[in-house]
Amino acid sequence: MTPRRSRTAPASTLCATVLLSILPGCETPPPARGFVAHHEKPAEADRDEADLVERGRLVELVTADLNAYLDVPHRITVVARSCGGEGSGYDPATSRIELCYDDLTEDRRRFEEADRRPADEPLSDVVRETLHHEAGHALVDALDLPVRDQGRAEEDAADRFAQLMLLRAPEGDRTLLTAARAYDLAAAADPTPDPDDEHAADPARAESHRCAAYGAAPARHPDLATPARAHCAHTWAATRDTWTADLTPLLRKGATAR
Numbered sequence: 001m002t003p004r005r006s007r008t009a010p011a012s013t014l015c016a017t018v019l020l021s022i023l024p025g026c027e028t029p030p031p032a033r034g035f036v037a038h039h040e041k042p043a044e045a046d047r048d049e050a051d052l053v054e055r056g057r058l059v060e061l062v063t064a065d066l067n068a069y070l071d072v073p074h075r076i077t078v079v080a081r082s083c084g085g086e087g088s089g090y091d092p093a094t095s096r097i098e099l100c101y102d103d104l105t106e107d108r109r110r111f112e113e114a115d116r117r118p119a120d121e122p123l124s125d126v127v128r129e130t131l132h133h134e135a136g137h138a139l140v141d142a143l144d145l146p147v148r149d150q151g152r153a154e155e156d157a158a159d160r161f162a163q164l165m166l167l168r169a170p171e172g173d174r175t176l177l178t179a180a181r182a183y184d185l186a187a188a189a190d191p192t193p194d195p196d197d198e199h200a201a202d203p204a205r206a207e208s209h210r211c212a213a214y215g216a217a218p219a220r221h222p223d224l225a226t227p228a229r230a231h232c233a234h235t236w237a238a239t240r241d242t243w244t245a246d247l248t249p250l251l252r253k254g255a256t257a258r
Helices: 011-016 044-055 058-069 101-115 120-143 152-166 172-189 202-216 232-246
Strands: 034-039 075-081 089-091 096-100
Touching: 034 044, 034 058, 044 058, 044 075, 044 101, 044 120, 058 075, 058 120, 058 152, 075 120, 089 120, 096 101, 096 120, 101 120, 101 172, 120 152, 120 172, 152 172, 152 202, 152 232, 172 202, 202 232
Parallel strands: 034 075, 075 096
Antiparallel strands: 089 096
């Protein structure tokens, strides 16, 4: 085999070579646009949650789903990290979504106390719902939608974006209903809402997700049929149509909501 002339090759050529991509300084630069997944080294206390997120490639799956649907003209970094109690969120100053491992610890504890079994599956659903919610904030920011910086209105819009994205996928209704249950468990653990929290109260967020799941497919969820949910098909259609219209400048060709 003729040896490669690696000594004289430019650094960019070396870094593009698969066999040499492990060399220091040869990391592939992140894309300049779209949602980009990233993981930071977790604190030791968050190792189990970090393993779950990394093993399931949850951040990568969500960013791939978002990028298949939307063409965002700038980079939005989606980072899984230890946050020291700060809470998952979106920072418009840096176009950065943070998924906090320490948030997941509380959700795991609640599911395992309620169900008496390992909670990896429901926790994975919570991660997907959380990331789509925060992506909703990122898109409100990117599109400068009227609810931007409007507190509860923006939080409700972000919840509805999570509903839109999750209900596009097979079994997405299961993910949405698991997230609703997580809100129910949180409300049971702490029934007094934080007056400074701009989100709707946890029971209201849970019911919004159940209403969307039922409204999108009533025949699939006869167990959710109640007189109080008679409006849910109309509410879901409004959610789908409003967000799809708002996203029109970013929608990839052929992208549709369910």
